Amino acid sequence: MKKTSIESAFVQKDDLVLDPSLLDKSVLDRMPSPSGWRMLVIPYVGKRTSKGGIHLTKDTIDRESLATVVAYVVKKGPLCYSDVDKFGKTAWCEEGDWALIGRYAGARFKLDEGDEVRIINDDEVIGTILNPEDIVSSWR
Numbered sequence: 001m002k003k004t005s006i007e008s009a010f011v012q013k014d015d016l017v018l019d020p021s022l023l024d025k026s027v028l029d030r031m032p033s034p035s036g037w038r039m040l041v042i043p044y045v046g047k048r049t050s051k052g053g054i055h056l057t058k059d060t061i062d063r064e065s066l067a068t069v070v071a072y073v074v075k076k077g078p079l080c081y082s083d084v085d086k087f088g089k090t091a092w093c094e095e096g097d098w099a100l101i102g103r104y105a106g107a108r109f110k111l112d113e114g115d116e117v118r119i120i121n122d123d124e125v126i127g128t129i130l131n132p133e134d135i136v137s138s139w140r
Contacts, residue, residue, distance in 0.1 A: 041071035
């Protein structure tokens, strides 16, 4: 039996075809849709400058985004908060809320422009907050 590398199973980049139907869809429509009891969130990035006016490097911003505990709820899967025994009759958060999550919660994905989104379980939300700026990070 001949072994092949994983790389040889991929189509060459020059052979890939652009799907023009995706170009007309909004950014929100093109984001991953969570399944089951999961939700899609965008981690809060924060300001690009420190309180003292120092411009933060991309590495610093990326590190902060990875460790953030605040995220914006973009989409909820069809089964989010449907377990009445576990969650009661009220969802812990809704689409459009700023949610508090575990520091490294969820599966992380990068979008075309390099922005990160996460898919988390519904029970990884530990609270909500009106203004993400009210949570102070350790380095600011």
